[in-house]
Amino acid sequence: xxxxxxxxxxxxxxxxxxxxxxxxxxxxxxxxxxxxxxxxxxxxxxxxxxxxxxxxxxxxxxxxxxxxxxxxxxxxxxxxxxxxxxxxxxxxxxxxxxxxxxxxxxxxxxxxxxxxxxxxxxxxxxxxxxxxxxxxxxxxxxxxxxxxxxxxxxxxxxxxxxxxxxxxxxxxxxxxxxxxxxxxxxxxxxxxxxxxxxxxxxxxxxxx
Amino acid sequence: xxxxxxxxxxxxxxxxxxxxxxxxxxxxxxxxxxxxxxxxxxxxxxxxxxxxxxxxxxxxxxxxxxxxxxxxxxxxxxxxxxxxxxxxxxxxxxxxxxxxxxxxxxxxxxxxxxxxxxxxxxxxxxxxxxxxxxxxxxxxxxxxxxxxxxxxxxxxxxxxxxxxxxxxxxxxxxxxxxxxxxxxxxxxxxxxxxxxxxxxxxxxxxxx
DNA sequence: ACGGTTTCTGGACGACTGTCAAGAATTTCC
DNA sequence: GGAAATTCTTGACAGTCGTCCAGAAACCGT
Numbered sequence: 001x002x003x004x005x006x007x008x009x010x011x012x013x014x015x016x017x018x019x020x021x022x023x024x025x026x027x028x029x030x031x032x033x034x035x036x037x038x039x040x041x042x043x044x045x046x047x048x049x050x051x052x053x054x055x056x057x058x059x060x061x062x063x064x065x066x067x068x069x070x071x072x073x074x075x076x077x078x079x080x081x082x083x084x085x086x087x088x089x090x091x092x093x094x095x096x097x098x099x100x101x102x103x104x105x106x107x108x109x110x111x112x113x114x115x116x117x118x119x120x121x122x123x124x125x126x127x128x129x130x131x132x133x134x135x136x137x138x139x140x141x142x143x144x145x146x147x148x149x150x151x152x153x154x155x156x157x158x159x160x161x162x163x164x165x166x167x168x169x170x171x172x173x174x175x176x177x178x179x180x181x182x183x184x185x186x187x188x189x190x191x192x193x194x195x196x197x198x199x200x201x202x203x204x205x206x207x208x
Numbered sequence: 209x210x211x212x213x214x215x216x217x218x219x220x221x222x223x224x225x226x227x228x229x230x231x232x233x234x235x236x237x238x239x240x241x242x243x244x245x246x247x248x249x250x251x252x253x254x255x256x257x258x259x260x261x262x263x264x265x266x267x268x269x270x271x272x273x274x275x276x277x278x279x280x281x282x283x284x285x286x287x288x289x290x291x292x293x294x295x296x297x298x299x300x301x302x303x304x305x306x307x308x309x310x311x312x313x314x315x316x317x318x319x320x321x322x323x324x325x326x327x328x329x330x331x332x333x334x335x336x337x338x339x340x341x342x343x344x345x346x347x348x349x350x351x352x353x354x355x356x357x358x359x360x361x362x363x364x365x366x367x368x369x370x371x372x373x374x375x376x377x378x379x380x381x382x383x384x385x386x387x388x389x390x391x392x393x394x395x396x397x398x399x400x401x402x403x404x405x406x407x408x409x410x411x412x413x414x415x416x
Numbered sequence: 417a418c419g420g421t422t423t424c425t426g427g428a429c430g431a432c433t434g435t436c437a438a439g440a441a442t443t444t445c446c
Numbered sequence: 447g448g449a450a451a452t453t454c455t456t457g458a459c460a461g462t463c464g465t466c467c468a469g470a471a472a473c474c475g476t
Contacts, residue, residue: 010255014452014453018453020449031425033332034328034331034332034333035244036244036329037332037435039433041432041434042410049453049454050454051434051456052435052436052437052454052457053455054434055436056454060434061435068248077382081356113328113331113332116328117328117329117331119328119386120242120325121242121325122323122386123242123325123385123386124241124321124325125242127243129390133390135387136383142444159409160409161402162404163383163398163402164380164402164406166383167376167380167382168375168376168379168380168406169379169400170379170382170383171378171379172372172375172376174375174378174379175344175371175374175375175378176339177331178330178331178341178344182337182341190371192370194369194371194372194375197368198357198376201367201368201409206316226423247462247463247464248463248465249462249463249464256426257423258423258424259426259467260424260465261424261425261467262464263465264422264423268464288445355419355444384453
């Protein structure tokens with residue numbers, strides 16, 4: 001009994017580990033080619049295995065991509081949370097947030113465009129919607145954590161709600177990503193400036 | 209000579225007319241299936257012709273879709289401009305704008321999701337970028353026209369720049385579209401409220 | 417009514433797709 | 447070390463894709 005359980009546990013671990021490994025290869029492929037141009041064979045080619053193995057670890061293509069989206073979420077979450085943790089002054093937090101967004105724009109541009117691609121797919125394919133909405137909610141909470149922490153540090157209230165705050169910052173980031181990938185220089189600087197301005201607009205400290 | 213010209217002109221007209229007709233069928237197909245799932249045969253199936261004719265009027269698939277994107281722009285522009293023209297009071301303009309956005313969200317949801325899909329494709333495919341950036345600039349100008357007209361009517365200045373203003377409104381609309389298509393009720397109401405709030409935030413009239 | 421253009425059809429092509437299954441290779445356990 | 451269970455490879459399958467082309471159909475001025 002106990003041996004069976006132990007073995008079963010080990011199997012699950014190995015199984016899950018390989019799923020993660022394959023999902024990594026899939027995420028890498030998706031982020032460079034986009035959803036429309038990514039095939040299972042190309043994903044396998046970017047991994048250490050042959051194309052047949054994908055159907056051993058995933059039911060079908062939707063199952064694989066859904067798993068990828070969920071794994072992507074985990075990467076997202078850890079990315080931002082270190083920003084809010086370190087800062088102790090309002091300006092430090094705001095600057096750190098703006099810097100962090102610019103940094104991830106440049107460093108993880110491919111991953112971010114994949115996110116926007118998949119979110120667009122969710123507008124058509126119902127099977128993606130649930131996960132996409134959940135990731136959106138997670139990102140929303142992350143933005144809210146930063147903004148409300150900023151509000152704490154300044155003592156001024158946040159004027160907008162959670163979803164609206166996220167939507168606006170997301171709009172800024174998306175525009176910046178498009179400009180950045182199009183090679184438009186100044187996109188990073190512009191993102192930095194507009195993020196700083198939006199923070200001050202959402203949590204106004206200077207009296208007008 | 210003159211007959212040749214006249215005939216040539218007529219030919220161009222008929223040629224262009226058919227291109228528009230096929231692009232219409234393509235736009236309809238794209239807006240219901242999305243870029244990734246749209247094939248030339250399906251487009252032809254949604255038109256009055258067979259699939260072979262597409263290569264008589266368009267060089268290849270990219271040429272067709274590029275033409276579609278440009279045609280889509282024309283539809284976009286005329287959509288919003290009537291809103292700003294009618295209103296004469298600040299509140300009338302703001303309300304008309306919010307109403308208009310909600311109306312087009314509900315009525316033209318399929319077209320809007322196509323726009324976000326194609327804009328995501330531009331993050332990967334360089335051939336779409338130029339047209340997408342141009343449409344984005346057009347939309348940006350439209351938003352700016354409304355906001356600056358609102359600023360005129362109230363006498364208060366606009367606090368944010370053109371691109372930032374557009375990015376924020378676009379973020380709101382995109383979130384609302386996702387919620388709306390996901391069947392989340394209240395999405396339209398929420399869009400209306402947040403648009404009103406954003407207008408007041410970008411062009412503040414009440415002193416704080 | 418006819419000859420020449422333009423327009424359109426339908427089939428064919430090679431390449432690629434997701435999926436599956438038979439069997440080889442590897443690991444695991446006694 | 448050998449049997450059993452697993453993991454992985456390889457090749458095949460039925461479709462679909464974009465593209466191209468030979469020829470039918472429609473339209474044209476004369």
